[in-house]
Amino acid sequence: MKQLISYQLVNYLEERGIEHIFGLCGHTNIAVLSALENSKIKFVNVRHEQIAAHMADGYARVKKKASVLLSHLGPGLTNAATGVANAALDSIPMVVIAGDVPTHYYGKHPHQEVNLHGDATQYEIYRPFVKRAWRVDSPHLFPEILEKAFQLAESGNPGPVLVSVPMDIFSKEIETSLFEKQKRNAKSLYKPSIDNETAKKVIQTLANAENPIFYVGGGVILADAAAELRELVDRLNMPVAYSLMGKGAVSDEHPLTLGMTGFWGTKFINDKCKTADFIFGLGTRFAEADSSSWEPEYTFNDQQTKLIQIDIDSSEIGRNFPVEIGVVADLKQALTVLNRVAQELFPYGVRRDSLDKLKEEISDYRKKFREGNRQFIEDNSFPMMPQRIVEEVRQVLPKNALITTDVGWNKNGVGQQFPLYEAGTILTPGGFATMGFGAPAALGAKIAAPDRVVVSLVGDGGFGQNPAVLATAAEENIPVVWVIMNNFAFGTIAGLQKAHFGTTLGTVFQKDGKPYSPDFAAIAKAYGVEGVKVEAAEEFKPILEKAIKANKPIVIDVAMLNNPVPTDGHWNIMDIYSPGKNVHHVTVS
Structure with a gap:
């Protein structure tokens, strides 16, 4: 027929x-x-x-x-x-x-x-x-x-x-x-795993190491292997650092979670990685920003640190750092075998003399980092401090809420300062760092998970790329909440340009010499979507709470000070702009 x-x-x-x-x-x-x-x-x-x-x-x-x-x-x-x-x-x-x-x-x-x-x-x-x-x-x-x-x-x-x-x-x-x-063809394929002998070698090597660290990337999330990873972390008692794409693979509440590495990482996290004797890399490309441009004095020092790496893609193994042990495998399958072997070899877990001290160090670091941010989190000025915005978003959202980011402060600041508790709860544009991703990706996420809260943290530059997302949201009644962190600029690039070249030409939005922004709340209403413009810092949190409960598409336009994300790491584009000056970003008002 x-x-x-x-x-x-x-x-x-x-x-x-x-x-x-x-x-x-x-x-x-x-x-x-x-x-x-x-x-x-x-x-x-x-x-x-x-x-x-x-x-x-x-x-x-x-x-x-x-x-x-x-x-x-x-x-x-x-x-x-x-x-x-x-x-x-x-x-x-x-x-x-x-x-x-x-x-x-x-x-x-x-x-x-x-x-x-x-x-x-x-x-x-x-x-x-x-x-x-x-x-x-x-x-x-x-x-x-x-x-x-x-x-x-x-x-x-x-x-x-x-x-x-x-x-x-x-x-x-x-x-x-x-x-x-x-129809007769299999719709899913069995994935490659790791053999017992190799698994034993990996586990024994890590157990014998003095200062090993897990370094996890987005491959763990893609392989749906977060549960297996957490089990291995608890059995081997090793700290966990992550790339931006690996954020959430292990909860930021876990006592052994260090945080994000690289340019937007912190000195404490980068130093822990730099002084490790073994790095166990899982599903990560060791990308430039996450690896401080691969320069050994900042994040990963391959002169004194040995690397064990597992990835489904053989071309990623040893791409940026030489490997001691390289394994091509699906991470869920490999971690399942590694857990079984670790349990056989160490039924009561690997005992490390420095474990209690390490946990205390991590706990103290978190307290100090938060204390250093307190002045921004509690600042009542308007436009709002970005630190206060993300802090109050975290307070309002359930732990399993899905967050999308765009690029700029919302992406880098969330990676550094916004704790995640469940794997796969952040959707962010990693490799391509595409401006305009966050707002529409939130619609796709909500369609895929209609019973979960979905909030998109985007800049005014990113949301302005494709405001027509609101037409689809209105037609399909997709209840996403967009929080537009509006600094009247392509803020991250403006701070970079101002720091190195003393100008903001082409990076800030102005009309007749004054800051300019479309009225995003009014634009939302024109599309048939509710729009709210925040007028004072104390308004933001109750507006967000109300928006989430409303269960309908809502745009929240909140003016934000262009206060750059702290950068304790390194990215060598800074040396191209200003050799030897150690200049990063500055605030652009």
């Missing part, structure tokens, strides 16, 4: 358990949209493809499986590119299905085709960042390509893939047996 590909595609996605598709219409994909009309799959409509990509990204992070993005050709695909690249650099699984020019018009430069250097090659635009890009040249190959796309997106080091489909293929009929055949 034959049936239109567009309808068979929808049936395939239903069978695969897809519940939502994010996207925007175009003449190349309306055959698919029409086939979705009577489907149980919900199409989530947007006003810009970048919004759809970031929503799909946030959705996949919470669902822990591949999301689906539907795009038009040409400008639709390029609009979505930033969001898809962001997902790629954070290893988020996503299947992008994009309409393409009709096969019978290859080479004729039909409407909206990108073909300056090759005919029918729009899929090449995504090749640098997706795991694979396919162009479907024959209708009968589409089912097999689609199956491969999902498998590749979700296996190994996960990430986005692209399937570029000429529009005429969506409207062709093929035998239903071609799609039926794909």
